[in-house]
Amino acid sequence: MNAVVVAVVVMLVLSLVRIHVVLALIVAALVGGLLGGLGFTETIDVFTNGLGGSASVALSYALLGGFAVAISRTGLPDVIVKFALKVVGRKGDSQRKALSKVFIFLIIVTISCFSQNVVPIHIAFIPILIPPLLKVFNELMLDRRAVATMITFGLKAPYILLPAGFGLIFHEIIATNMEESGLAITQSDIPSALLIPTLGMVIGLVVAVFITYRKQRNYKTVQFTEEKEEQISYSSITILFATISIVAALVVQLMTESMIISALTGLVIIYLSGAIKLRQSEELVTDGMKMMAFIGFVMLAASGFAAVIRETGHVDLLVTQVAAVIGDNKGLAAMLMLLVGLFITMGIGSSFSTIPIITTLFVPLAITVGFSPMATIALIGTAAALGDAGSPASDSTLGPTAGLNADGQHNHIWDTCVPTFIHFNIPLVIFGWIAAMVL
Incomplete structure (x- = not known):
């Protein structure tokens, strides 16, 4: 039994039965390590050493949470919410509410897409934009599962298709690793090869928003940050400084490629504005860090899990086992290669980290079976x-x-992971397979 498959299945099953994902990752890593022949002590050592791989990411997210709460104290989110509520219209005005939903959907998808290519800040916008809008979502009775699919679409589809920002990095990794594995390609061909799989994601998004989660869903409007009972006072000056802090944070991140320095810059500017009193700063920033600490701990555990999986050597074994089953059947080869990519990425949690793992063996396998260079690009990119x-x-x-669980009403597994898995992974398998067969 392959340790990679078993470990990923254990992690997913434990997560689905509502075991905390950090605990699920630790248990799955132990199972995978023992099954891969590492031994208990060695597995623990590898897992522990692997934690450092995401330490800077965890700190980055914690600081971003603090920055988000600091922004909320400037009054800028309140201004956004009041504007959005005006756009929503009177209760019972169904036509205006329908237009408001479309308007908000377009904003969320657009900003999410821009975060990958135009202004490559990745998820840094989420704790700033989404929590203040939860009141608007509640007013419109939006199903947050639809919003989760929109954000995830924006975080993925642009870098898969477009060679800019994170997309340029993704395409460069594909081209470099394919060349090192024996198949030189022109990087400009990658968008054409990945167009069909990306179309599958577009269809999945449309199905999620306008079919699966189109019905209204009720949520309670609750206080989700420690803003106390007092009314937040703000002025044009605090709003101006909030805007400057956001722009400065984005510029610094683009210049330094460091979310830590970026968030710190934003916090310093807000402190200087006087929107946050020094005696309040420690408590407020700590609250923000709590909001994003979940991501940090999961990323740390995922880094340790990935280290154990790689150390077992069963990733290469999995690909080799698949190659032995395929023979010269191109249709079966394409499907199994995609499913191998699915299992590896589900465990590691990173498309970028998966490419070097699968390319070494996928390229020779694709050449042997008879796939064209374009089809091989489609298989590797989609996998x-x-x-x-x-x-x-x-x-x-x-x-x-x-962002969506800032008020404690959005479950990570059932409200984000399951909806995005169904609406994006299934279309990616289908359309990735089609791309491999027609290119």
Whole structure:
């Protein structure tokens, strides 16, 4: 029995029965390590050493949470909410509410997409934008599962298709690893090869928003941050400084490629504005860190899990076992390669980290079976992208949950992971397979 398959299945089953995802990752890592022949002590050592791989990411998310709460104290989110509520219209005005939903959907999808390519800040926008809008979602009775699929779509589809921002990095990793594995390609061909799989994600998004989760869903409007009973006072100056802090944080992140320095810059500017009194700063920033701490701990555990899985050597074994089953059947080869990518990415939680793992063996296998270079690109790109949506350990699901669960009414597994898995991974398998067969 392959240790990778068993470990990922254990992690998913435990998560689905509502065992905390951090505990699920630890148990799954132990199971995978023992089954892979590492021994208990060695598994613990590898897992522990692997934790450091996400330490900077965890700190980044904690600081982003503090920055988000600091922004909320400037009054900027209240201004956004009041504007959005005006757009929503009077209660019972169904036509205006329908238009408001479309308007909000477009904003969320657009900002999510821009976060990957135009202004590559990834999930940094979520704790700033989403929690203040929960009141608006409640007013419109939006199903937050639809919002989760929209955000995850924006976090994934742009980097898969477009060669800019994170997309440029994704495409460069594909091209570099394919060349090192014996198949040189032109990087400009990657968008064309991944167009069909991306179309599958578009269809999945449309189904989720306008069919699966189109019905209204009731949520309670509750206080989700420690803003106390007092009314937040703000002025044009605090709003201006909030805007400046956001712009400065984005610019610094683009210049330094560090979310830690970016969030710290934003916090310093808000402190200087006087919107947060020094005696309040410690408590407020701590509250924000609590909001994003969930992501940090999951990313740490996922890093340890990935280290154990790699150390077993069963990733290569899994691909080799699949190759032995395939023979010269291209249709079967394409399907099994995609499913292998799904399993690996579900466990690791990163499309970018999956590419080097699968390319080494997928390229020779694709050449042997007779796939064209374009079809091989489609297989590798789609296999890497599979599982990022739906993985409990992926920031593409952790990010939406952190924002939508700010008031404690959005479950990570059942309200984010399961909806995104169904609506994105299934279309990616189908359309990725079609791309491999027609290109």
